[in-house]
Amino acid sequence: LSLVPVRASPWLWLWCGALVRSALLLSCCWMRGSTELHSIGVLCFHFPVYTGLLWALDQPTEEQLWGCHSWTRVLQGYAVTALAWVYWGDVSPLLLSASAFVRSRLSPSPPDDTATDHRLQRLLGYMRPYFWRFTVVVILVFLSSYGEMAFPQYTGRVADWIMNNEAPDAFTEAVTVMALLTVASAVLEFICDLTYNVTMSHIHTVVQGEVFQAVLKQDISFFQATTTGELVSRITTDTNSLSEALSETLSLLMWYSARLAFILFFMLRQSVRLTLLTCMVLPLIWELPKLLGQFRQAISKQVTDSLAKENQVATETFSNMKTVRSFANEDGETERYRRSLDHTYALNKKEAAAYSATTWANSMTTLALKVGILYYGGTLVTRGAVSGGDLVAFVLYELQFTSAVDSVMRFYPEVKKAIGGSEKIFQYLDRIPQSPPDGTLAPEKLEKDIEFKNVTFAYPGMTESSQVLKGASFKLILGKTNALVGLNSSGKSTCVKLLQRFYQPQEGVILLDGNPLHTYKSQYLHHTMAVVSQDCLLFSRSVEENIKYGLETASEEDVRRAAELACAHTFITELSDGYNTDAGEKGGQVSGGQKQRISIARALIRRPQILILDNATSDLDAETEKKVHDALSRLPDQCTLLLISNKMELVRSADHVVYLHEGKAPEQGTHQQLMQLGGHYAALVDKQDAGFHRPGQRINQSIKVYL
Numbered sequence: 095l096s097l098v099p100v101r102a103s104p105w106l107w108l109w110c111g112a113l114v115r116s117a118l119l120l121s122c123c124w125m126r127g128s129t130e131l132h133s134i135g136v137l138c139f140h141f142p143v144y145t146g147l148l149w150a151l152d153q154p155t156e157e158q159l160w161g162c163h164s165w166t167r168v169l170q171g172y173a174v175t176a177l178a179w180v181y182w183g184d185v186s187p188l189l190l191s192a193s194a195f196v197r198s199r200l201s202p203s204p205p206d207d208t209a210t211d212h213r214l215q216r217l218l219g220y221m222r223p224y225f226w227r228f229t230v231v232v233i234l235v236f237l238s239s240y241g242e243m244a245f246p247q248y249t250g251r252v253a254d255w256i257m258n259n260e261a262p263d264a265f266t267e268a269v270t271v272m273a274l275l276t277v278a279s280a281v282l283e284f285i286c287d288l289t290y291n292v293t294m295s296h297i298h299t300v301v302q303g304e305v306f307q308a309v310l311k312q313d314i315s316f317f318q319a320t321t322t323g324e325l326v327s328r329i330t331t332d333t334n335s336l337s338e339a340l341s342e343t344l345s346l347l348m349w350y351s352a353r354l355a356f357i358l359f360f361m362l363r364q365s366v367r368l369t370l371l372t373c374m375v376l377p378l379i380w381e382l383p384k385l386l387g388q389f390r391q392a393i394s395k396q397v398t399d400s401l402a403k404e405n406q407v408a409t410e411t412f413s414n415m416k417t418v419r420s421f422a423n424e425d426g427e428t429e430r431y432r433r434s435l436d437h438t439y440a441l442n443k444k445e446a447a448a449y450s451a452t453t454w455a456n457s458m459t460t461l462a463l464k465v466g467i468l469y470y471g472g473t474l475v476t477r478g479a480v481s482g483g484d485l486v487a488f489v490l491y492e493l494q495f496t497s498a499v500d501s502v503m504r505f506y507p508e509v510k511k512a513i514g515g516s517e518k519i520f521q522y523l524d525r526i527p528q529s530p531p532d533g534t535l536a537p538e539k540l541e542k543d544i545e546f547k548n549v550t551f552a553y554p555g556m557t558e559s560s561q562v563l564k565g566a567s568f569k570l571i572l573g574k575t576n577a578l579v580g581l582n583s584s585g586k587s588t589c590v591k592l593l594q595r596f597y598q599p600q601e602g603v604i605l606l607d608g609n610p611l612h613t614y615k616s617q618y619l620h621h622t623m624a625v626v627s628q629d630c631l632l633f634s635r636s637v638e639e640n641i642k643y644g645l646e647t648a649s650e651e652d653v654r655r656a657a658e659l660a661c662a663h664t665f666i667t668e669l670s671d672g673y674n675t676d677a678g679e680k681g682g683q684v685s686g687g688q689k690q691r692i693s694i695a696r697a698l699i700r701r702p703q704i705l706i707l708d709n710a711t712s713d714l715d716a717e718t719e720k721k722v723h724d725a726l727s728r729l730p731d732q733c734t735l736l737l738i739s740n741k742m743e744l745v746r747s748a749d750h751v752v753y754l755h756e757g758k759a760p761e762q763g764t765h766q767q768l769m770q771l772g773g774h775y776a777a778l779v780d781k782q783d784a785g786f787h788r789p790g791q792r793i794n795q796s797i798k799v800y801l
């Protein structure tokens with residue numbers, strides 16, 4: 095062991111021993127977690143670092159350096175290592191679970207390093223197409239950071255020249271070079287910032303577009319479970335803060351990291367001892383704010399969630415303003431909003447406390463370092479170990495160094511926080527819609543009836559006892575007028591939603607043209623089948639754009655023809671700006687009846703093979719409704735018409751009536767056949783007829799007719 099080269103350098107011996115011990119510990123696969131790596135670091139390197147510190151402080155180190163060569167010391171070192179090896183082998187799982195417990199107490203959602211790495215990789219994936227641009231950015235960052243080193247370097251030299259009254263020409267030259275390098279560095283920084291920010295804002299646009307697209311692909315139950323406020327917040331607020339963090343904060347992090355590397359290099363050139371002293375204190379500067387930063391990160395996540403909830407309350411209130419006003423519940427809504435504000439405020443206070451603690455820890459540690467450097471540097475100058483100029487340069491470097499460490503410490507958690515915040519964005523991007531994959535069928539013409547075969551269905555999250563359909567089997571005749579009748583909540587609208595593939599039946603199958611519904615292309619299905627429901631909504635755009643919604647290629651002639659069929663043309667031309675009149679948010683600028691006719695026109699412009707009207711003419715007066723139905727009866731023969739209405743005269747005129755009862759379809763046939771049967775349907779018709787003959791009594795509106 096005391097053989098030649100090692101003996102020649104006690105430092106080498108000391109560090110080799112530390113490396114051997116750490117390699118031994120690392121070879122145990124169970125000791126590769128971050129906690130264990132820290133422990134290995136402490137175990138193996140505390141002695142060499144301690145000796146280094148003594149050397150930096152100009153203290154005697156002979157005993158520490160040469161003491162290793164005694165067999166007792168070597169054996170003692172390995173004995174401690176072996177002991178630690180055994181100790182961690184047995185106790186490590188216990189320690190890990192205890193620390194996990196403590197962390198779970200401190201923060202409900204502890205930061206998961208693996209998940210963060212994964213998210214980082216995903217984000218880097220978006221940067222990959224701009225690889226060369228980022229390479230240029232990195233090169234510019236390094237060049238510019240290098241240029242910034244000119245100021246302390248030349249200031250130190252100038253200080254020496256002034257103190258020693260040397261070469262006045264060199265002084266002017268040094269100042270000129272320093273100025274040129276600083277200007278060059280600033281120009282490079284400008285080019286670099288511009289390139290980086292333009293690229294990042296393009297990436298932001300791409301991510302935002304992808305998230306929006308991914309959300310639109312989701313199944314209807316997803317929209318039912320997720321509130322609009324939350325969705326909007328994820329698409330706008332979250333992507334914006336991610337983009338801000340990645341464009342501003344990450345760029346600053348890059349700058350300061352590069353600066354840190356150069357400063358360290360120049361500091362080492364200036365004085366190894368002073369640099370060592372600075373670096374000894376570095377872990378303290380590094381670890382304390384990092385620990386506090388983790389705590390802050392967890393709180394920030396809670397703040398983001400709380401803000402999303404706040405948005406949700408506001409969005410819900412404003413979008414239901416009429417309901418709020420009609421129930422005079424402004425105070426109630428204000429109270430609800432105030433409660434969510436209070437919750438965010440409480441979290442903000444926690445976050446502010448964590449932020450202050452992090453900042454305080456940063457400044458205290460850096461202050462202690464500054465005092466230490468000045469004191470120890472002063473003694474070195476007095477002893478003549480370094481020149482006054484060197485100390486001046488070193489102090490300037492050290493100031494930049496601590497500010498760089500401080501910035502890296504500050505921006506690193508922020509970037510991590512933004513990466514953590516990207517979790518939800520990626521959740522949306524990764525979410526696979528629960529509906530089966532899109533089919534391939536898209537026949538030009540349907541030939542067979544629509545058939546529900548033993549269909550059983552409960553809404554997502556509902557129990558079996560809440561099944562809406564319990565093995566319902568019935569047919570809707572192709573090219574004819576069909577009526578689906580039943581009491582309230584008997585599942586009539588649910589059947590339409592199943593036909594639109596908003597939900598999937600748990601059992602049974604729905605056949606269209608003899609094939610299961612899911613074998614059809616989704617786009618084809620929604621073009622073939624047009625649905626107009628009672629609560630049809632218009633978009634805040636012109637009437638014309640509303641009518642040709644999703645069919646941008648439709649001509650003006652098509653729009654006018656569809657509007658005429660829906661008896662909407664006349665009133666549209668009387669609107670302030672005709673077809674160009676803005677329908678307002680959710681169609682708020684037109685009346686309920688006008689909204690329904692525009693919606694019917696929107697359905698008709700597609701020339702659907704199946705038209706479903708779910709109480710779609712309920713807001714029309716009798717005369718207009720008759721006109722609309724007359725027009726609809728003139729639709730081409732092959733169009734299967736499906737109408738929901740509370741008016742029995744429409745049901746009577748249907749070719750085929752299906753009566754839904756307790757999740758099944760016990761009666762189906764023509765109106766006459768069902769009346770002759772004398773079952774539920776006949777009883778319902780009788781009740782309604784009786785209701786019509788009692789003036790002033792409210793009619794039990796529980797019939798829906800689909801044509």
Ligand SMILES: Nc1ncnc2c1ncn2[C@@H]1O[C@H](COP(=O)(O)OP(=O)(O)OP(=O)(O)O)[C@@H](O)[C@H]1O
Binds near residue numbers: 580
């Ligand atoms: N999105 C949903 N999530 C959970 N349950 C729902 C949902 N939509 C409807 N339901 C429930 O399903 C049942 C059937 O509702 P559906 O709207 O299909 O009945 P309906 O016959 O059209 O009723 P109505 O004549 O009153 O319009 C009701 O009990 C209703 O509460």
